[in-house]
Amino acid sequence: MSFTVPSQLEAELDELATHYPQKRSASLMFLHALQEQFGYISKEAVEWTARKLGLQPINVYELVTFYPMFRQQPLGKTHVKVCRTLSCALAGAADVRKHFCEKLGLDSHAHAPQTTPDGKFTVEFVECLAACGSAPVVLVNEDLVENATVRVADQIIAKGKQ
Numbered sequence: 359m360s361f362t363v364p365s366q367l368e369a370e371l372d373e374l375a376t377h378y379p380q381k382r383s384a385s386l387m388f389l390h391a392l393q394e395q396f397g398y399i400s401k402e403a404v405e406w407t408a409r410k411l412g413l414q415p416i417n418v419y420e421l422v423t424f425y426p427m428f429r430q431q432p433l434g435k436t437h438v439k440v441c442r443t444l445s446c447a448l449a450g451a452a453d454v455r456k457h458f459c460e461k462l463g464l465d466s467h468a469h470a471p472q473t474t475p476d477g478k479f480t481v482e483f484v485e486c487l488a489a490c491g492s493a494p495v496v497l498v499n500e501d502l503v504e505n506a507t508v509r510v511a512d513q514i515i516a517k518g519k520q
């Protein structure tokens with residue numbers, strides 16, 4: 359698989375690395391930038407970062423696997439984040455997420471984000487979305503859905519399948 363970082367982004371990252379006494383300290387910044395560019399951190403992105411910063415790929419890969427904000431798979435077109443923190447948990451967030459998973463053929467017991475084989479949906483649990491007063495809360499791409507129910511989940515699924 360070919361992996362090409364746009365030349366402007368590469369130049370920006372090269373410049374960024376000069377701001378650190380040790381180049382490896384720029385690893386997280388590189389990974390954030392590559393995830394923003396490509397949507398996730400591929401094996402090729404790990405290897406590219408390692409080459410750029412004079413590291414072994416394992417040094418970069420351990421960051422990708424340690425920090426939950428990094429994704430190793432592309433996101434689905436509709437990204438569903440179900441809050442599981444206390445207010446939402448008490449208001450039925452687990453049932454909403456279970457409904458999403460069951461309707462989309464995903465494992466409702468899995469902990470990691472899951473994407474449907476057609477690439478249309480990614481479903482995951484996340485921590486507080488800062489709208490606790492209207493729990494349970496779901497973030498659908500950039501849209502906050504308050505007081506989510508299984509019926510609302512069905513509407514989100516129907517829209518995402520279009």
Ligand code: FES
Nearest residue numbers: 441446487489490
């Ligand atoms: S607990 Fe769910 S939004 Fe805060």
